[in-house]
Amino acid sequence: MTDIAFAPLSRPASHKGLFDAEPLFAAAGMLIGLSLAPTLVAMALDQRQFLGENVWLKPVKFQIALSLYLLTLAFFARWLPAGLTAQRSYRLYSATVVFAVIAELAWISGAAMFGIASHFNVGTPVMQGIYSLMGLFAVLLTSATLVHGIAIRRNSRTGLPPALHLAIWLGLVLTFALTLVVAGTMASLPGHLVGTPVSGATVPIMGWSREVGDVRAPHFFATHAMHALPLAGLLATALLPQRMASRAVWVFAILFTILVTASFAGSMAGLPLIPEF
Amino acid sequence: MNPDTLFQLSGPLAMAGWLALAASPLAPRLTQLAAGLVIPVILSLGYTALILANWSSAEGGFNSLAEVMLLFTNPAVALAGWLHYLAFDLFVGAWEVRTARRTGFPHLLVLPCLVLTFLFGPIGLLVFLGLRLVHGRFATQTAGGLA
Numbered sequence: 001m002t003d004i005a006f007a008p009l010s011r012p013a014s015h016k017g018l019f020d021a022e023p024l025f026a027a028a029g030m031l032i033g034l035s036l037a038p039t040l041v042a043m044a045l046d047q048r049q050f051l052g053e054n055v056w057l058k059p060v061k062f063q064i065a066l067s068l069y070l071l072t073l074a075f076f077a078r079w080l081p082a083g084l085t086a087q088r089s090y091r092l093y094s095a096t097v098v099f100a101v102i103a104e105l106a107w108i109s110g111a112a113m114f115g116i117a118s119h120f121n122v123g124t125p126v127m128q129g130i131y132s133l134m135g136l137f138a139v140l141l142t143s144a145t146l147v148h149g150i151a152i153r154r155n156s157r158t159g160l161p162p163a164l165h166l167a168i169w170l171g172l173v174l175t176f177a178l179t180l181v182v183a184g185t186m187a188s189l190p191g192h193l194v195g196t197p198v199s200g201a202t203v204p205i206m207g208w209s210r211e212v213g214d215v216r217a218p219h220f221f222a223t224h225a226m227h228a229l230p231l232a233g234l235l236a237t238a239l240l241p242q243r244m245a246s247r248a249v250w251v252f253a254i255l256f257t258i259l260v261t262a263s264f265a266g267s268m269a270g271l272p273l274i275p276e277f
Numbered sequence: 278m279n280p281d282t283l284f285q286l287s288g289p290l291a292m293a294g295w296l297a298l299a300a301s302p303l304a305p306r307l308t309q310l311a312a313g314l315v316i317p318v319i320l321s322l323g324y325t326a327l328i329l330a331n332w333s334s335a336e337g338g339f340n341s342l343a344e345v346m347l348l349f350t351n352p353a354v355a356l357a358g359w360l361h362y363l364a365f366d367l368f369v370g371a372w373e374v375r376t377a378r379r380t381g382f383p384h385l386l387v388l389p390c391l392v393l394t395f396l397f398g399p400i401g402l403l404v405f406l407g408l409r410l411v412h413g414r415f416a417t418q419t420a421g422g423l424a
Contacts, residue, residue: 038322038326039326039329041326042325045283045327046330056329056330113329113332115333
């Protein structure tokens with residue numbers, strides 16, 4: 001009976017696109033994106049606050065971030081070596097990654113629902129255990145960028161211009177390496193702020209403090225290497241001759257790493273990324 | 278937004294779905310899309326958001342009748358329960374119209390079932406199921422036992 005209601009929404013089986021190379025990541029990314037709808041309505045209805053912000057803002061941010069993360073991986077997955085995603089070991093791994101993503105979201109949303117902290121909550125042994133488990137899951141889900149990055153690097157038949165190929169795998173590997181350092185350090189701190197804010201001024205949308213160090217800013221840059229580098233690779237391929245383009249990607253990667261390192265060092269020293277004027 | 282405002286919005290929305298179903302022979306696909314999918318999805322989103330936002334603070338539960346009654350003394354949870362009715366009743370109504378159309382059950386006979394489903398959900402469903410059962414037998418007999 002529902003097949004009639006949903007029939008107009010189903011795609012023809014021959015449609016080629018985001019869902020072909022990594023259907024699990026694509027479907028999970030889409031579903032998490034769709035889950036924004038009830039969460040946004042809940043945010044509009046719910047006046048409860050946590051640390052000065054609506055309790056639902058954090059689930060919304062994580063839903064956007066993790067949906068974008070999975071959809072990006074699904075998009076790049078078309079350049080994985082042929083046959084890799086069909087292997088049993090790979091399917092087991094990717095299912096584990098999706099499980100980790102969903103577990104993170106379920107925990108963050110559940111904490112919001114009950115108005116408690118989902119991160120840095122080590123008040124009781126149970127919460128400490130959950131927080132450690134969430135850290136493990138976070139590393140597990142981030143590791144997908146390393147796995148995809150290495151696999152795409154090894155694939156000599158992507159048909160991509162060399163600079164773009166380089167930018168994609170390097171961006172993925174950098175996302176893993178930089179995020180692991182920045183987010184790993186952040187998890188070992190008592191909170192994401194270094195210092196005590198007075199007025200509570202923050203950067204719009206992102207919510208980073210404009211008074212004290214906020215490690216979420218370098219975390220944001222580190223994790224977006226998977227978007228920034230491919231964009232730089234696209235630009236370099238379009239504007240420069242082949243050999244120059246690959247060099248330009250390497251230079252951009254180094255500069256990007258310096259940007260992450262500098263903003264990380266600044267936040268750890270208690271300095272805001274965008275100070276108050 | 279407070280529960281009263283949402284309640285006032287939810288009524289006309291569901292009503293639009295029921296009117297579409299009543300007029301469904303005019304545009305079967307469009308009315309199925311509206312009453313069988315879009316409006317139930319909007320109502321279900323509202324339900325989900327209300328439960329997410331209010332469940333943890335609401336008293337009561339599902340374990341005893343007294344707990345259920347206590348649960349529905351919370352205006353937001355009561356509104357969620359109301360949206361539950363609206364969404365599921367409309368979804369069932371759309372199913373009735375769809376099933377009737379597929380099996381050649383006359384729309385004029387579906388209309389009273391729709392009214393009952395709208396007002397008293399399960400009663401409308403019972404009447405529809407009963408009518409369909411009788412209609413099936415009757416149709417088989419008039420077809421000369423071939424079907």
